[in-house]
Structure formats: structure tokens, C-alpha cells
Amino acid sequence: MIVRILLLALAALAAAPAARQRDTPPPTITFFVGTDSHFGAPGVDEANRAMVEQMNALPGTPYPESIGGTVGTPRGVLMTGDLTDNGTLEEFGEFEKLYGLTGKDALLRYPVFEAVGNHDVNSESPIKQRQKTRHGGINYAWDWDDLRLMCLDMYPDDVTRAWLLPELKKAGADKPLILFFHYPVLPGNQGWSRAWPDEDKEAFGQALDGHNVMAIFHGHMHAPGHYVWRDRPVFRPGAAKSRQRFFLVVRVGAEEMSVATWNFETPGWGETWSVPIRRAAPTAGAAGSR
Numbered sequence: 001m002i003v004r005i006l007l008l009a010l011a012a013l014a015a016a017p018a019a020r021q022r023d024t025p026p027p028t029i030t031f032f033v034g035t036d037s038h039f040g041a042p043g044v045d046e047a048n049r050a051m052v053e054q055m056n057a058l059p060g061t062p063y064p065e066s067i068g069g070t071v072g073t074p075r076g077v078l079m080t081g082d083l084t085d086n087g088t089l090e091e092f093g094e095f096e097k098l099y100g101l102t103g104k105d106a107l108l109r110y111p112v113f114e115a116v117g118n119h120d121v122n123s124e125s126p127i128k129q130r131q132k133t134r135h136g137g138i139n140y141a142w143d144w145d146d147l148r149l150m151c152l153d154m155y156p157d158d159v160t161r162a163w164l165l166p167e168l169k170k171a172g173a174d175k176p177l178i179l180f181f182h183y184p185v186l187p188g189n190q191g192w193s194r195a196w197p198d199e200d201k202e203a204f205g206q207a208l209d210g211h212n213v214m215a216i217f218h219g220h221m222h223a224p225g226h227y228v229w230r231d232r233p234v235f236r237p238g239a240a241k242s243r244q245r246f247f248l249v250v251r252v253g254a255e256e257m258s259v260a261t262w263n264f265e266t267p268g269w270g271e272t273w274s275v276p277i278r279r280a281a282p283t284a285g286a287a288g289s290r
Helices: 002-023 044-057 089-099 126-135 158-171 198-208
Strands: 029-034 077-080 112-115 139-144 147-152 177-180 213-217 225-229 232-236 246-252 256-263 268-276
Touching: 029 044, 044 089, 089 112, 089 126, 112 126, 112 147, 139 158, 147 158, 158 198, 213 246, 213 256, 232 268
Parallel strands: 029 077, 077 112, 147 177, 177 213, 213 232
Antiparallel strands: 029 246, 139 147, 225 232, 246 256, 256 268
8 A cells, every 4th residue: 555655656746747847838939030131232231230230239128018028039030031132142141241140150149040032033043052051941940949930932832832741741730830931922913922823822821721820921022011811910021121121029928929010220119919829738859949
């Protein structure tokens, strides 16, 4: 009898950490989103430097009252394409000098994860090859705790969807996903995305059905905004090559994702949005990236 009691007690102790793990809320994850740096265009160097300097300084800044709290240290920065104006390696070299890669090799203090845009593609497209060297592919993915982030080229065409489908299968129905690329998913030529056919957008949307897509981020439109596509929230920042110079500050909590725009020309907050999210049950051993 005593032995049985001892065994039960040991079993309870062994189960306690797992129970505590289930009761522990997931960590809050902060990241920034920028786009359309357009190195090589007139007048963008100073604007990009201002954006990077303000990204570096923003942690600890109080959020607007609609969000509350203060900005945490970001895990990284997503850049949603048109990094250059003419798609040359010289222009991309200017991007690398300012934004770097790891958060320790340039002015930007956080890792950067970039997609390519239409301005980054020319007859030779050397920037695509450079991105493969930096991230292992044009399409690539990584984890921040329980979040899975996926870069989907300029937009998810049939080649990118062929890469995406097994990634979605591996993620399953519950894992929260953040997707980013350059072109908007708006139909037709809204947002100047006629180069991405509507049938391709529909195929992409069908591929996402049954998966926990927390948000989609894109660039190209040079103006901050938010809309809903197939019941999924979509966000976009402003641009250095624009009069609307905003980047996005994203905070993913246990039950809500908040997105705020930060004006890096006349520093201050702009619009804010909050959307409910579905987090998967915590699992042991979640891997992070850089």
C-alpha cells in the first residue's frame, strides 16, 4: 500500500511540469514590418536610415491607449519586397549596408527577413540568387516559438504553391501562420497587382483553407492599410519611396494580435488594429530562428 502511494505521488510530480506548461500562456512576440525601400531611387537613402534608426529606438515606447503597454524588443523585421529600384546587386548592397541580415552586421539591430518585389526582378534577377544565399531560398520558413512564418516570393504563383503545400501539411490545422510577400491579394488591378492573376489568388486561398493563418503582410501599394481577404486579416506598411512613411509594429499575444503604424518621417503613431487569434496548444521543443 505504501509503495502504491509513493508511485502515485511520483506520477503526480512527473505530470506537474506538463500541467504547468499547459497553463503557461505563450510568450508575447513582437516584430516589425517594412517594405519598398527602393534603394537606387532618388531621395530614399535618408528615409531608410530614419526608419532603421527609429526601429532601433522604438522598444520601450508606450503603445497608443487602444493597445496599451509598451513596445517589446522585436524578434526581427519582415521586409515585403521592392528592396531596390532597378534590381541591381549594387543597389541591394546598399540595402545590406543599412539593414544587414543578422542584427549584428549593419545599422539595424534585429534580424531581417526579406521577400523580393517586382522592382527587384530584371532580365538577370541577381537579387533572387542573393536571397537564396541569405535565406536558403526564395520561399523559406522559420519558427518564433509557436508561430510559423513563411516568405512566399513576390507572390504565391504555381511554383511557390508547390513549395507551400507540403509546408502547410507539415504545419497542420492548428499551428499559427504568418505569411508575407510583395503583391496585394486584392482582386483585379486593385493595388496594381494585375500581374498576379485572380485565378492564382483563388488557388492560393484554397490552399490555405483549413489552416490557421493568423495574418498576411504585403507591400507594393506604398500606403499603410488593413483589409480582410477570405476571412483573413491582411496588413501593409507605407514605404520609404512614398509620402506615407510608416512601418508596422506587430504584437502577438495569447489571444489577440495588435498592429500599429509608426510614422518614421514625423515620428509618432498612426492607425491601430487588433484582431483575435487562435493559438495552438503549447508543445515542447519549439525552435526559433536567428
